[in-house]
Amino acid sequence: MWRGAASDHVIDTIAPGRGTDLVDIGAGMGPATVAAARRGAQVTAVDPMPYMRRILSLRRLVQRNRQAITVVAGTAEQLPIADATADVVVGVNTMHHWQDLDAAAAEIHRVLRPGGRIMLVDEDFDDPDHGRNRADGGRRHRRHRHRMTPVGAEEMADALSKAGLVATDAVTTSAAPGVPIKQATARKADV
Ligand SMILES: C[S@@+](CC[C@H](N)C(=O)[O-])C[C@H]1O[C@@H](n2cnc3c(N)ncnc32)[C@H](O)[C@@H]1O
Structure with a gap:
């Protein structure tokens, strides 16, 4: 997807400033990557x-x-x-593909700078109120x-805590009407 309510929600919430080093895990076609770069973040x-990666690399060229x-x-x-080396790590609609949530959380802890932030959001496609389910049953x-x-x-929050991160929330909410999400945020403690 080129753009998505969940990615917009994550980047609006994180609000990365100019020069923020941000890692977008499972970036796909880059909805969060492009939104973060537009705000001035340096995105991996x-x-x-x-x-x-091929699609996103082509998309990158026109940014x-x-x-x-x-x-x-x-x-x-x-x-x-x-x-x-990262100030922020985000993952949008990718956690349901990960093989090992605990290993991923340990990696997130490793790459974050002290004080760095993490936000993981997966849309709840099982929710009957999700727009896609409403559209086609x-x-x-x-x-x-x-x-x-x-x-x-x-x-998600438990895995982040187990890896040594400080979980700051774990909620089910909505990114937009018809886009129910599961969201976890955490930060790495300052030294
Ligand atoms: C549904 S797409 C979401 C892409 C993008 N974040 C978005 O919101 O449109 C899921 C992405 O996760 C990637 N992925 C699958 N397994 C992964 C893993 N173990 N670690 C990181 N990314 C993974 C896929 O290649 C795919 O690009």
């Missing part, structure tokens, strides 16, 4: 799928601030990012459901 977009975007191969469980969701391992907000 991580995705394991060559196809997604005015393309110098602010780097697209790299990697997974949440093995981030290609040096220790303590849940047919599309049932077709793709086998490829997902839905993760709850508490589960």
